[in-house]
Amino acid sequence: MFKFSFLIAFIAAFSLLVGCATYQSNVSPARDHLTGGRCPEALQLLQTESDKVNGDQLVYLLDYGTALQICGDYKKSSKIFQQADKVSEEVDYHSASRLAGATLLNEEMIQYKGDTFEKLFINAAAALNYLEMGEPDDAMVEVRRINEKFNKLNSENKKKFELNSFSQYLSGLIYESQKRYDDACISYKSSYEIDSTYRTVGLDMLRGCWLARRTQEFEGLVKKVGATEQEIKMIKQKNKNEVMIVFMQGWGPRKAPRPGERTIPYLIPTPSVTKSLQAEVSTGGESAAVTKYVSQPIYNVEKAAIQTLEDDHAALIARRIGARVAKEVVADQVRQKDQLLGTLAWVAMIASERADLRQWSTLPQTIQVIHMPMPSGPYKIKLTGLSGSNSSSETWPDIDATSANTQSSHKKIFLVRSLK
Numbered sequence: 001m002f003k004f005s006f007l008i009a010f011i012a013a014f015s016l017l018v019g020c021a022t023y024q025s026n027v028s029p030a031r032d033h034l035t036g037g038r039c040p041e042a043l044q045l046l047q048t049e050s051d052k053v054n055g056d057q058l059v060y061l062l063d064y065g066t067a068l069q070i071c072g073d074y075k076k077s078s079k080i081f082q083q084a085d086k087v088s089e090e091v092d093y094h095s096a097s098r099l100a101g102a103t104l105l106n107e108e109m110i111q112y113k114g115d116t117f118e119k120l121f122i123n124a125a126a127a128l129n130y131l132e133m134g135e136p137d138d139a140m141v142e143v144r145r146i147n148e149k150f151n152k153l154n155s156e157n158k159k160k161f162e163l164n165s166f167s168q169y170l171s172g173l174i175y176e177s178q179k180r181y182d183d184a185c186i187s188y189k190s191s192y193e194i195d196s197t198y199r200t201v202g203l204d205m206l207r208g209c210w211l212a213r214r215t216q217e218f219e220g221l222v223k224k225v226g227a228t229e230q231e232i233k234m235i236k237q238k239n240k241n242e243v244m245i246v247f248m249q250g251w252g253p254r255k256a257p258r259p260g261e262r263t264i265p266y267l268i269p270t271p272s273v274t275k276s277l278q279a280e281v282s283t284g285g286e287s288a289a290v291t292k293y294v295s296q297p298i299y300n301v302e303k304a305a306i307q308t309l310e311d312d313h314a315a316l317i318a319r320r321i322g323a324r325v326a327k328e329v330v331a332d333q334v335r336q337k338d339q340l341l342g343t344l345a346w347v348a349m350i351a352s353e354r355a356d357l358r359q360w361s362t363l364p365q366t367i368q369v370i371h372m373p374m375p376s377g378p379y380k381i382k383l384t385g386l387s388g389s390n391s392s393s394e395t396w397p398d399i400d401a402t403s404a405n406t407q408s409s410h411k412k413i414f415l416v417r418s419l420k
Helices: 002-019 023-035 039-050 057-070 074-089 096-104 116-132 136-155 163-177 181-194 199-211 215-225 229-235 301-311 313-337 339-352 402-406
Strands: 242-249 254-258 261-268 276-283 290-294 296-300 366-373 379-386 392-395 411-417
Touching (some): 023 039, 057 116, 057 411, 116 242, 116 301, 116 411, 163 181, 163 199, 163 411, 181 215, 199 229, 242 276, 242 379, 261 301, 276 366, 290 366, 296 301, 301 366, 313 339
Antiparallel strands (some): 242 366, 254 261, 276 379
């Protein structure tokens, strides 16, 4: 009788586990609401889940903070990112039952602490919020947090992660907004030296060093970047005041079970229609001339996230091998007392294995920027998303940038996000 009862209970527990939805399916409705412009519905879903103090709290906080950013509540978004940062840094605590479940069943049963890339990008996302709100000092605090985490990773003999180029770029951007041009030049140079892929980063480096009056160094960097005469002319323009749009394009990659290794996750790129952003600036009424600008990439979130997870691949495999050995030991112990139950236990434990698909699922695909001289007087900026063929893919409400002329900083920054 005991054997039969145990068998029924085991099968019931196994069926419940296997039938549980993955994080991707749970968060998908909120992402759909965001794509459809239904912010209240998306925020309600994510807030409800992020308020729960459980093993999934961090991942919901990350998506909730990003949703708030997308919906324009930058202040609250920053608070949520601070909470997420704290949770991600807490000392791991796992109950004995959760550890056993992760070992014998799957890793979704333990507390989610975030991938390495996610832990670093929390502070980058918060820094962007502060830049939008015109609070560069708070933005710099977040950048310093990134650098602290990098130093810790280096002390643990881990690889240099690709986010470092973006954190250095943010440092340069913040220093430039504070008119600390010498520091801006140094930070932009560091970003370009880490990753010289993006021409815009090189041009921003040239501008920062020109404003710092590092004339001799500037000439050498011009040759290194291969700047054209027109680009040099634009960099040397006397008008230092500008509007900058930080365009967060598309969706980041999504986790899925790796082919041939179904217990190990990997990241799959998410297709996007909108590839870049066009900004049109006009002043002086309907007859005024219109100047158009198109965003240029400075950082590839998709590439960095995929590479970082690939770097962790060996560690993930090692953990699952250890779990497989533990399963074999447990099944063998049960089998010694009852052959049938031992076999069923082995089958159930193997069948329950699946990849942990929890992730920060609302990250952008790339980060792009537009630099525009700040006109005097009232003006608006018309925004249009461009597809790969440069046709219109989506639009946003016009930005009323008139207030930028009244700000103490000579650089006004706006955040724009595409979800198509």
